[in-house]
Amino acid sequence: MDTNLKTIMLAIRQTDDSGKVPFDDRYPRKSVMSGPCRWGAHPGLPETALASIGSSLPSVSDQLQVLRNCVIIDHGQTISKHVVLPPNPSKKSGDIWRVPELPKKLLERLNIYPEIEELSSEDRAFSYVLKNVLNLIYNNLVQTGKEYRIDVRLGTDSQDPSDRHSDIIINIYDENYEYVLDLWDRVGSEIGYYLGSLKDAGFAISEADKLYDFINVIFNPTTTHDCKK
Amino acid sequence: MTVKSREFLDFAEWVQKADPNNKEISLRCAISRAYYGAFHAAIEHLDLNGYQDHKSVIREVKKRNYALGNKLYALKSRRVDADYELNKNDFEYVNTCWYIEECKDAIGKIKRLKKDAI
Numbered sequence: 001m002d003t004n005l006k007t008i009m010l011a012i013r014q015t016d017d018s019g020k021v022p023f024d025d026r027y028p029r030k031s032v033m034s035g036p037c038r039w040g041a042h043p044g045l046p047e048t049a050l051a052s053i054g055s056s057l058p059s060v061s062d063q064l065q066v067l068r069n070c071v072i073i074d075h076g077q078t079i080s081k082h083v084v085l086p087p088n089p090s091k092k093s094g095d096i097w098r099v100p101e102l103p104k105k106l107l108e109r110l111n112i113y114p115e116i117e118e119l120s121s122e123d124r125a126f127s128y129v130l131k132n133v134l135n136l137i138y139n140n141l142v143q144t145g146k147e148y149r150i151d152v153r154l155g156t157d158s159q160d161p162s163d164r165h166s167d168i169i170i171n172i173y174d175e176n177y178e179y180v181l182d183l184w185d186r187v188g189s190e191i192g193y194y195l196g197s198l199k200d201a202g203f204a205i206s207e208a209d210k211l212y213d214f215i216n217v218i219f220n221p222t223t224t225h226d227c228k229k
Numbered sequence: 230m231t232v233k234s235r236e237f238l239d240f241a242e243w244v245q246k247a248d249p250n251n252k253e254i255s256l257r258c259a260i261s262r263a264y265y266g267a268f269h270a271a272i273e274h275l276d277l278n279g280y281q282d283h284k285s286v287i288r289e290v291k292k293r294n295y296a297l298g299n300k301l302y303a304l305k306s307r308r309v310d311a312d313y314e315l316n317k318n319d320f321e322y323v324n325t326c327w328y329i330e331e332c333k334d335a336i337g338k339i340k341r342l343k344k345d346a347i
Contacts (some may be wrong), residue, residue, distance in 0.1 A: 155306065158313060163284050165302070177327055181334050185296050192295020212295070213288060218303045221327070 099124065100131045106138040106150075113153040116166055129198065129211050130166065133191055137170060137217070140187045147173040155216065165213075171220045184219040191217050234273045238266030238336065241329055251322040257311040259325055263332040264308035267301060270336045274343040294342055300335050304328070 102110070112120070120127040134150070141148050148170055155167035170187075174180050195215065198208035241263035248255035271277060271290050280286045283305055291298020307328060310317055 157284075157306075158309060160284060177330055181331065184300065185338075188296025188299050189294075195295065213291065216299050216302050217296075218299060223323075 099127045100135060102131060102134055103138060105142075106134065109149050110134070111149070111151045113151070115154040116152050119154075119166075125203070125207065126166075126211065126214075129195070130215065132194065133168065133215060133217070136191055136194060137168065137187060140183070140190070141170070141172075144172075144183065165216050167216045167218055169218045169220055171222050173223075174221050175223050177221055180219050180221040184217075187219075188217050191215075234266055234269035234336075236266075237262050237269060238329070238332060241266060241332070245322075245325060245329065253318075253320050256320045256322065256325040260311040260320070260328050261308050263329045264304050264311075267304055267332045267335045267339070270339050271301065274339050290339070294338070297335065297338050297342065300331065300338075304331060304335065 116130075120130060130152070134152075137150065151167075151169045151171070153167055153169070155165040157163040172180055172183070192212075195208070195212040198211060199205050203211070241259040241261075244255055244262065245251075245259040268283065268286060271286055272280065275290065275293070277286055277289055280289055287298055287301050287305065290301050311320065
């Protein structure tokens with residue numbers, strides 16, 4: 001994007017009293033085109049504030065360790081005894097938000113639409129969470145041994161264009177719909193648990209809630225071999 | 230209340246079976262009614278009478294159970310296609326059967342969610 005245009009867009013971007021860009025502005029399409037994030041999780045935040053944020057994060061690895069060892073109980077039902085949550089971030093504050101790598105085998109079956117790529121490149125917090133969610137999905141899919149293809153796209157409601165979501169659509173090759181529904185429950189519950197844990201991992205509550213609402217995981221059973229590459 | 234949420238689902242199944250030719254309009258109609266079966270079940274069983282629009286109901290369900298909220302969201306997206314995207318031509322009998330099963334599954338989980346909350 002042209003530098004002058006970036007400057008203008010940055011200037012007209014609304015800010016709240018604290019100087020932060022309101023979170024609501026970050027996920028609609030218009031914000032995808034807005035100015036650059038100086039620091040992923042809180043665009044527009046002065047760099048001097050990073051130290052104070054970092055200092056509040058040492059408990060992240062401990063929190064994740066607790067989650068890693070837990071058994072998820074979902075409405076009275078044990079859904080998984082082997083929850084594999086995202087890897088421990090380093091104690092060094094600089095590594096806390098390092099966006100995780102995706103396995104090569106997943107990348108071969110992954111199609112991220114341009115709108116999501118753009119949002120991901122502008123918003124490090126979203127990118128961080130999205131990649132962790134994709135890794136969680138991958139870990140589950142590998143265990144099933146099923147063929148799959150994943151599309152990540154910006155879902156919009158034609159009746160309500162302001163209602164936008166990041167839809168992770170898992171096209172899975174299986175004719176047993178019941179099995180896919182159960183898998184959806186299991187994987188969905190793990191991801192819901194992970195997204196719910198963001199509040200304890202250094203995210204602002206409003207930001208964690210937004211991400212929880214923004215990201216959807218949808219299983220789509222297919223009887224064709226379209227998902228085989 | 231003169232109509233129960235269950236009746237939407239019953240009607241969806243009736244429409245689907247009533248048309249031996251599985252015309253697209255029957256399949257679209259079945260999808261639309263089945264979704265409303267799940268949507269009204271959420272309002273009815275999760276005490277969401279104050280929530281009038283789909284977005285709010287789905288968000289509230291998602292807060293209580295992420296996977297179930299995702300399912301309701303996916304069902305709604307397909308319902309919007311069935312009602313408004315008239316040029317889409319991927320409405321087939323098998324897909325509709327799957328969709329209705331998904332609605333039944335969602336309704337069952339909504340009821341269980343209510344039961345567990347008590």
